[in-house]
Amino acid sequence: MPEFKALLEGYRRFRTGAYQEQRRRYDALADKGQAPGLLVISCSDSRVDPTRIFDTEPGQMFVVRNVANLVPPCDSDNSQHSTSAAIEYAVTQLKVHHILVLGHARCGGIKASLEGTFDDAPMGEGGFIGRWMSLIAPARDIIRAAAKLSPDIDACSALELAAIRLSIDNLRSFPFVAEAEAAGTLHLQGALFDIAEGVLRVLNHDTGKFETVPMDWENETASLPKSN
Numbered sequence: 001m002p003e004f005k006a007l008l009e010g011y012r013r014f015r016t017g018a019y020q021e022q023r024r025r026y027d028a029l030a031d032k033g034q035a036p037g038l039l040v041i042s043c044s045d046s047r048v049d050p051t052r053i054f055d056t057e058p059g060q061m062f063v064v065r066n067v068a069n070l071v072p073p074c075d076s077d078n079s080q081h082s083t084s085a086a087i088e089y090a091v092t093q094l095k096v097h098h099i100l101v102l103g104h105a106r107c108g109g110i111k112a113s114l115e116g117t118f119d120d121a122p123m124g125e126g127g128f129i130g131r132w133m134s135l136i137a138p139a140r141d142i143i144r145a146a147a148k149l150s151p152d153i154d155a156c157s158a159l160e161l162a163a164i165r166l167s168i169d170n171l172r173s174f175p176f177v178a179e180a181e182a183a184g185t186l187h188l189q190g191a192l193f194d195i196a197e198g199v200l201r202v203l204n205h206d207t208g209k210f211e212t213v214p215m216d217w218e219n220e221t222a223s224l225p226k227s228n
C-alpha cells in the first residue's frame, strides 16, 4: 500500500520546504496560539480542500469537514456532536468573524441522498451515512418532486445549493451563533466550489442567489454580496 509511504514523503518535503520557509509563522502560532478569523465547514471530499481553494496560510482558517458539509440543528441531547462542538469552539472560544458553509459540485453525499442509496441501510452498510444525510431529507423530497414535474432540472446541483442554505439556517438554531450574528460580530456565508470549472459561487443574501466570484478585483466590490 503506497499511500502511507507517500504521506511520509510529503511530510519530509514539508519539513524541509514550507515549514522552513514559514518557520517564523509556525513559531508564533506555537507561542501565541491560534486566532483564525473564520470557520469553514466543508465536505470531506478529497478534491475540496478549503485551505487550497482559498490559498490560506496556517493559522488563518478553522476547518470542520464532514460528509456533504452539513450543519445539524442545535440539539442538546447526550449524543456526541462533533460538528456542533467545532462550531461552538469557533464561535465562543476563538470568536471567529465568519462562518462559511462551503459546498461543492458533484458531491457524493448529495447524490446518495437524492438517489436514496443509504436510506434505511443498517449500520456498517451505509447506515451512518443515511442517518447523517437525513438532515436534508425535506429539501431532497421537494427537489425530487420538482424534478419529476420538470425533468430538465439538475436535481443534484439544486440539492447542493439547498443543503448550503439549510445548513446556514441550522447554524442560526445555535443560540450563541444567533446572538453573535445579531450583535454584528459574526457573519454567515455560503459558497459552492465547482471542481470541474474551478469556479467559486458565493451566496448573495440580498438576492438569495449564488453568484460567481469575478476574477478581476475591480468588479468584485460591485458584484460580491455585502459582508453579511
Ligand SMILES: [Zn+2]
Residues within 6 Å of the ligand: 043, 044, 045, 067, 068, 069, 104, 106, 107, 108, 109, 110
Ligand atoms: Zn461532498
